[in-house]
Amino acid sequence: MTNLTIRTLAMRITNEGDAYAYLESLRWPEKPVCPHCGVMNDHYFLTPANGTDRVTRTGSISERRVWKCKDCRKQFSVLTGTIFHGSKVPLQTWLFVFFEMCSNKNGIAAREIARKYGVAPKTAWFMTQRIREAMANDGLGKLSGNIVMDETYLGGKPENWHANDPRRAKKGHSTNKMAAIALISGDTGEIRTKVVTNVTGTVVQDMLRMNVTMSDSTLHTDSAPLYRTVSKEMAAHHVVNHHAGQYVTEFSDGTNKVENFFSQLKRSIDGTHHCVSKIHLERYLSEFAFRHSTHDLTDTERMTLLMSQTPGRRLSYRPLTLG
Numbered sequence: 001m002t003n004l005t006i007r008t009l010a011m012r013i014t015n016e017g018d019a020y021a022y023l024e025s026l027r028w029p030e031k032p033v034c035p036h037c038g039v040m041n042d043h044y045f046l047t048p049a050n051g052t053d054r055v056t057r058t059g060s061i062s063e064r065r066v067w068k069c070k071d072c073r074k075q076f077s078v079l080t081g082t083i084f085h086g087s088k089v090p091l092q093t094w095l096f097v098f099f100e101m102c103s104n105k106n107g108i109a110a111r112e113i114a115r116k117y118g119v120a121p122k123t124a125w126f127m128t129q130r131i132r133e134a135m136a137n138d139g140l141g142k143l144s145g146n147i148v149m150d151e152t153y154l155g156g157k158p159e160n161w162h163a164n165d166p167r168r169a170k171k172g173h174s175t176n177k178m179a180a181i182a183l184i185s186g187d188t189g190e191i192r193t194k195v196v197t198n199v200t201g202t203v204v205q206d207m208l209r210m211n212v213t214m215s216d217s218t219l220h221t222d223s224a225p226l227y228r229t230v231s232k233e234m235a236a237h238h239v240v241n242h243h244a245g246q247y248v249t250e251f252s253d254g255t256n257k258v259e260n261f262f263s264q265l266k267r268s269i270d271g272t273h274h275c276v277s278k279i280h281l282e283r284y285l286s287e288f289a290f291r292h293s294t295h296d297l298t299d300t301e302r303m304t305l306l307m308s309q310t311p312g313r314r315l316s317y318r319p320l321t322l323g
């Protein structure tokens, strides 16, 4: 597949039918897979009878491509069970937003999506949050080898806020700092992230055990005492002492890789998204971690990979607003 650009995507997807067919090619590169029973087969493609058009409940013509499973006999479309399911936004628009979020290094703000694609701001925000949910890095495989780990604090200090900052008016809002921990494979660049209220030895230990094959891995950190206990489960632990001005040693490249990730994240939140609530920070981290982990891929490959992560990650509006 040639690498996509907004221009080639626009040439390829000129209507809803094209959008469905394109999503099918991404989700089912070989044959359609029934989302109900998981069987891959030459399922029946349902063309409307008598050459008529399929109409929706409101009477407008539907370009939705519907399949029927040869095994369980249930109907499905390429949207079934994905983050796109049940949305009123045209699939064409979804795919463009999906592409932008996969290819823009700093992400794209919801208000810019709203302006560019003519959707309501609330809808744009919901779309971006759904796509971020697909980018979540929980439940992915374990990392091994050189593991670089660090933590950071986000959210900013109230004393640094501009005199006119609206957050000043809201008492008790956004004043709590948030912590994020990240670990990154020094070998592949794959990253795992987590937002926590407090960074403790136990938090660090849980994060490592969940994401890393401990006995096969070497941990690289700064000299924070947090890592001392858990590092005993690992093959080795190399420390750089930042207080002593030490950033690399003969054993370790230090924690630069994670620090660079955090500084890009912070710049982007300040520049693109301005203020991120604690509730949604986890999703922003996922978005950045996803693009960082896949930096070797082309935009098309990244989009295909993300598409493969969308089934089962359907997110409805309610848990989002409740956060």
Ligand SMILES: [Zn+2]
Pocket: 034, 035, 036, 037, 038, 039, 069, 070, 071, 072, 073, 074
């Ligand atoms: Zn089936």
